[in-house]
Amino acid sequence: MTTDALVDTSAMLGQLVAECASERVLLISDQSSLTSQVLAHGGQSLTGADSEAERLPDARLELAIVDGEANLPADSATTLVSRLRDVHAERVVVIAAADEGTILSRQALIGLGFHRRGISADHGSRRRRWYEFDMAHYKVTPDWLNARHWANPELWDKYRW
Template identity: 45%
Template sequence: MSLPAPVSALIKTEQIKQVLGVVKAPEADATASVKQVLEPDFQERFDLIWLSEGALDDSEGQSDRLIAKCRDQLTSRVVVETSHHHQPTHDPHYLALGFVRCAVTEDHVYYLFDIKTYKPVPDWLNPRFWANPENWDKYRW
């Protein structure tokens, strides 16, 4: 499977071991088709899933289902590849799904979802601001 340069760079820097490429027509062992991934029995976990531009061809309306299953069930990191001519319409869509734009090449834009960086822990989310029994006599709420 030949991966795009931004995906290969991510694999190298993060030392990712298990990668699945979802393509329109699988040609290697490390790839799967959209139909295979959307099967209810497909539950294998991966470190990274790369969704190719062809896999997200929304002629059957399954791209959101594919993205959701990969993001929510199969991996903690998803890379989506789109072409530049779709970028203005897809940019808000992917940002709304929790993706960030991670790379731009001559032909494609790449979006990354990583659960570790999805939402930083807010400052107020700590035991000091909650009703802890050890604080009952110290603070008045």
């Protein structure tokens, strides 16, 4: 895949926020180009340094987006993403750097239950990987988890087990 075929990071973010169609969107980023995309749709924005747990909104968000290149504290970046995933948002998207030496690496995000969403490119043709956690699509219901494989209360008086 060439870098010409990659979607611009700002354009991909704008599309994500537009498809969400909600004002309950939070972006944690230090880049003003990304911040303006979210603010244009009525969302909220925090910088990486201001992303402490007590500054996160109290209301449940529909979408939280974390820029992996924001100035996040190294010791609490995964804690912040986990807290957003578990407490504050229905969907969490992390825009991570392509190189593995970063705080929010591929291995760390996959370990937190994120799935790869896509790849984008910044202005300098630098690749960014997108990871998403959506609670509605997190776990597929297995085939064995249905009434056919379990005791049916409707049949309790009809048969003796």
